[in-house]
Amino acid sequence: MAHVEGEAHEEDRGEQGEGATETTPKSAPSSSALLARDGAAFRDCFSKQMAAVREFYGLSAREAEVAELIARGNTVAHIAELLFVSENTVRTHSKRIYVKLDIHKRQELIALVERFEPEGR
Numbered sequence: 001m002a003h004v005e006g007e008a009h010e011e012d013r014g015e016q017g018e019g020a021t022e023t024t025p026k027s028a029p030s031s032s033a034l035l036a037r038d039g040a041a042f043r044d045c046f047s048k049q050m051a052a053v054r055e056f057y058g059l060s061a062r063e064a065e066v067a068e069l070i071a072r073g074n075t076v077a078h079i080a081e082l083l084f085v086s087e088n089t090v091r092t093h094s095k096r097i098y099v100k101l102d103i104h105k106r107q108e109l110i111a112l113v114e115r116f117e118p119e120g121r
Contacts, residue, residue, distance in 0.1 A: 052116055053101070055118075057100050059101075066093040067097045068113075069083075070094060070109060071113055076091060076094070
């Protein structure tokens with residue numbers, strides 16, 4: 001049987017049943033996710049570190065989201081697709097993130113997030 005684009009087949013639906021669609025984003029936290037002070041779930045330890053970096057450096061929620069996606073190795077094009085924005089918007093966020101964090105490379109971003117320890121810890 002040929003697979004026609006846009007046509008749902010039984011094997012495409014998995015265990016969700018007829019007419020059901022996948023609505024959970026790829027970055028949704030699992031049931032074993034870490035919890036933030038406000039009850040929000042973190043995807044993993046890296047996400048928790050990114051939240052601390054966001055708070056300390058004053059990144060917006062969107063900047064933190066883009067920064068985490070950059071640090072996880074996503075391309076500008078892929079980030080734009082995931083966040084439903086243009087590639088230029090991702091580049092603008094990226095520039096502002098790098099200025100706020102005083103870094104110049106993706107690897108510096110990764111190192112900063114992994115090694116970040118807020119004062120008072």
